[in-house]
Amino acid sequence: MSATEQVKILEKRICELELENKRLHDSVEYLTKKLFGRSSEKTSSLSLGQMSLFDEAETTTDPLAPEPTLKEVDDYRRKKFKGQRKELLKDIPRVKRLCTLVKEDRFCEACNTPLVPVGEEFIRTEIEFIPAQVRVIDYYRETFECRTCRKKGQPYMEKSPMPYPVVQHSMASPSTVAWVMHQKFVNALPLYRQEKEWKTLSVNLSRATMANWIIAASRDWLAPLVDLMHQKILQGKYLHADETTVQVLNEEGRKNTTDSYMWVYATGQHCKHPIRIFEYQPGRSGKYPQKFLKGFKGYLHTDAYSGYKKIPGIIRCLCWTHLRRNFVDALPKDIHSPEATLPSQGISFCNKLFEIEKTLENLSSEQRKSERLKQEKPVLDAFWAWIDSTRGKVLPKSKLSEAFIYALNHKEEFMNYLKDGNCSISNNLAENSIRPFTIGRKNWLFSGSPKGASASAAVYSIIESAKANGLNPYKYLNFIFKELPGVQFGQHPEFLEDYLPWSPEVQEACK
Structure with missing residues (x-):
């Protein structure tokens, strides 16, 4: 081998090592940002020149303009408006507390003449906190007798009806079980901490007892409602799906x-x-959504997880938020460096689509579809053309390269939302629905058994469906546990319709 060939081999090897070093450096930066950086994906700090592919107004902004003065900054602060406090407190009961003189002091210090009230002056408004109260209710059943029949030797007696217990052979009441569920699944308060809270109220209520209440009440009263809601979502045409880990x-x-x-x-x-329906499963295989969505025919909004491909008869709409996130991950530490230009351009394309979507929210399905084809299709065409013309300039195996590959591998699914005006550009709806679960998981860490995980899924389904329908979750749980026991929905499944979160009676009682 000649010296020239050896030099070429060494130069090639050096180039490969430099690229590998760059990739490793980018990986370290990315992992460091994930571990210690902000989780927000907001891009307001990106330079205007990088983020102005479509907005001409932005390109005219002078990046060398002086910083705003203190007075100008103050003008951006939230202003109080007249009657703001009254608006905030309008739904809270009011009590008037009049501060007056005691009778012994109602005299004039100059001439000892008794003083008489001549008016009142408003001073201030306060919010008073009233701690929770616990009381024991002893149920007695009254018995009635017909004295006439008794005299005739035909005794007739009748007992008054009793409310059905929410949990058999326990001291649980509808309000107690609803509150335990509300504290854990809405306020993310683990049962061991609730146990301490109950002790401050002089009630020795163990976490094991509360866990059993949750499992029993979910199985008997919440699961039938969740099953009915499951049937209804399969009859629809548009669904969102997502999944997250849980330790059981x-x-x-x-x-x-x-x-x-x-x-x-x-x-x-x-x-x-x-x-909103939650379902616990021991794995992430595509067989689980395939089984759950059996019979569903329509548009399914998800991320790019391949397991959803096992579901037959659906049209997948992938999430542009996920695609945008890949470009955000590709941003270097110094977002004003030349290396940030390409990721910023990708983010800008995505941002433009989301900006247009905001203007179309109140349109009808057909109008939204028409406007998307008119306003968003040109942006999409420009986006794909930009990727085709740029990907050859990108370092292989880099974060930006991964973003390009992710987009190109799923181009059809990313475009499917244009087919129907009721489809969404993102899967944020499912992600926002599952977020309360992920927040709670940080506090209670794991489920003690598969039964507990299934019960948690039922409770989250009821709570998140209640929120989506504008209900107070605690009031809705209390309503179910108070009214549903004793209803013969086993023989008459149609009775459950009256307890769904959008029924008129529920809407009136649980707002």
Whole structure:
């Protein structure tokens, strides 16, 4: 081998090592940002020159303009308006507290003449906190007798009806079980901390007892409603789906450290009756959504997870928020460096689509579809043309290269939302629905058993569906536990319709 050939081989090797070093450097920056940086994906700090592909107004802004003065900054602060406090407190009961002189002091210090009130002066408004109260209710059943029949030797007696218990053979009441669920699944307060709270109220209520209440009440009263809502979402045409990990103990044949999954399925943004259903499963295989969505034919909004491909008869709409996130991850540490130009351009394309979407929210389905083809299709065409012309300039295996590959591999699914005006450009609806679960998971860490995980899924389904329908979750849970026990919905399933979150009676009682 000649010296010239050896030099070429060494130069090639040096170039490869430099590229590898660059990729490793970018990976370290990315992981450091994920570990210690802000989780927000806002791009307001990007330079105007990089973010102004479509907005001409931005390009005319002078990047060398002086910083705003203190007075100018103050003008951006939130202003108080007249009657703001009254508006904030309008739904809270009011009590008038008059501060007056005691009778012994109602005399004139100059001439000892008794003083008489001549007017009142308003001073201030306060919010008073009234701690929770606990009381014991002892139920007695009254018995009635017909004295006439008794005299005739035909005794007739009748007992008064009793409310059905929410949990058999326990001291649980509808309000107690609803509050325990509300504290854990809405306020993310673990049962061991609730146990301490109950002790401050002089009630020795163990976490094991509360866990049993949740499992029993979910199984008997919440699960039938969730099953009915499951039937209804399969009849729709637009769904969102997402999944996240959950640690479940005592799963048969599995280690306690093995990841299980909580899946969420949500009706579309423009659906008349919003539904959110959570389902616990021991894995992430595509067979689980395939089984859950059996019979569904329509548009399914998801991320690019391949497991959803197993669902037959659907049209997948992928999430542009996920695609945008890939470009955000590709931004270097110094977002004003030349290396930030290409990721910023990708972000700008996505931002433009989301800006247009905001203007179309109140349109009809057909109008929204028409406007998307008119306003967004040119942006999409420019985006794909930009990727085709740019990907050859991108370092292989880099974060930006991964973003390009991710987009191109799923181009058809990213474009599918244009087919129907009721489709969404993102899967944010499902992500927002599952977020309360992920927040709660940080506090209670794991489920003690598969039964507990299934009960949690039922409770989250009811709570998130209640929120989506404008209900107070605690009031809705209390309503279910108070009214549903004793209803013969086993023989008459149609009775459950009256307890769904959009029924008129529920809407009136649980706002």
